Amino acid sequence: MKPARLIIAGVAGVAGLLALMLSGRQPAPVNVTVPTQAPEQTKFTEVLVAKQDLSMGTALGENELTWAKWPQELAASTMIQRSARPNALEEFKGAITRASFFTNEPIREEKIIKGSGSGFLSAILPSGKRAIAISIDSRGATSAGGFILPNDYVDVITTRRDVDASLRAGTDVFQSVTVLNNIRVLAIGQSIQEKNGERVVVGETATLELEPAQAEQVTLHQRSGSLALALRSMADANKPEEPRAKGASSSITVVRAGVSQEVTNR
Numbered sequence: 001m002k003p004a005r006l007i008i009a010g011v012a013g014v015a016g017l018l019a020l021m022l023s024g025r026q027p028a029p030v031n032v033t034v035p036t037q038a039p040e041q042t043k044f045t046e047v048l049v050a051k052q053d054l055s056m057g058t059a060l061g062e063n064e065l066t067w068a069k070w071p072q073e074l075a076a077s078t079m080i081q082r083s084a085r086p087n088a089l090e091e092f093k094g095a096i097t098r099a100s101f102f103t104n105e106p107i108r109e110e111k112i113i114k115g116s117g118s119g120f121l122s123a124i125l126p127s128g129k130r131a132i133a134i135s136i137d138s139r140g141a142t143s144a145g146g147f148i149l150p151n152d153y154v155d156v157i158t159t160r161r162d163v164d165a166s167l168r169a170g171t172d173v174f175q176s177v178t179v180l181n182n183i184r185v186l187a188i189g190q191s192i193q194e195k196n197g198e199r200v201v202v203g204e205t206a207t208l209e210l211e212p213a214q215a216e217q218v219t220l221h222q223r224s225g226s227l228a229l230a231l232r233s234m235a236d237a238n239k240p241e242e243p244r245a246k247g248a249s250s251s252i253t254v255v256r257a258g259v260s261q262e263v264t265n266r
Contacts, residue, residue: 043072046082050101057120058097065089068104079106098124121186130215131186133205134227142228143206150187153232156180156218160225179221182232184209
């Protein structure tokens with residue numbers, strides 16, 4: 001064979017080989033499936049809740065209490081859980097609320113009390129405390145214009161005739177002194193709570209929550225003079241009373257010929 005034909009045959013063979021390589025198929029991609037983790041299911045428990053809005057002083061029963069599902073991780077130790085106390089509905093039947101509850105709010109034992117047939121006021125009165133009712137002006141003259149409500153905190157002020165000062169002045173001299181600070185009001189008249197966000201009607205009495213010694217003190221001052229209530233700010237409730245500045249004076253009222261005059265008594 002001639003050399004020219006050999007060269008042509010060789011070029012054709014190489015071209016065919018290249019064509020074969022170029023026409024070859026790429027291997028199909030491999031799909032890798034990654035297993036997905038199933039979402040963790042929330043565990044629930046059942047807790048005792050208010051079936052409806054409950055006001056202070058409500059007697060509890062089947063119409064006021066019910067079991068409700070609650071996330072296990074959010075169930076506080078103070079909540080009453082069905083798994084621990086399955087008979088709680090029967091256990092708290094007849095108990096009285098010491099504070100208000102909203103619908104579906106968990107029931108907590110510190111906010112209810114088992115009255116055992118006692119009156120409501122004695123049931124909500126904390127241990128060691130006494131309830132004393134004092135006379136107030138029905139127009140609100142001795143109770144901040146009638147804006148003092150149950151569960152407000154007040155100062156108790158007594159006004160009495162100063163016998164010694166009256167003898168020295170030859171006329172009636174009256175003195176006002178704050179005898180008690182930061183006292184909780186339990187009731188105004190027969191009302192023990194605010195009604196639907198509206199101011200309650202002012203009664204003839206205000207019932208105060210006192211220590212036994214304070215109850216004796218108020219009874220004495222009510223006998224020897226008149227009592228008035230000064231409403232305290234909510235921000236000051238339960239704060240310790242700051243001592244008066246040294247040398248601070250109190251005022252007395254001198255009445256001459258029916259005309260009263262405030263003077264300083266040091």
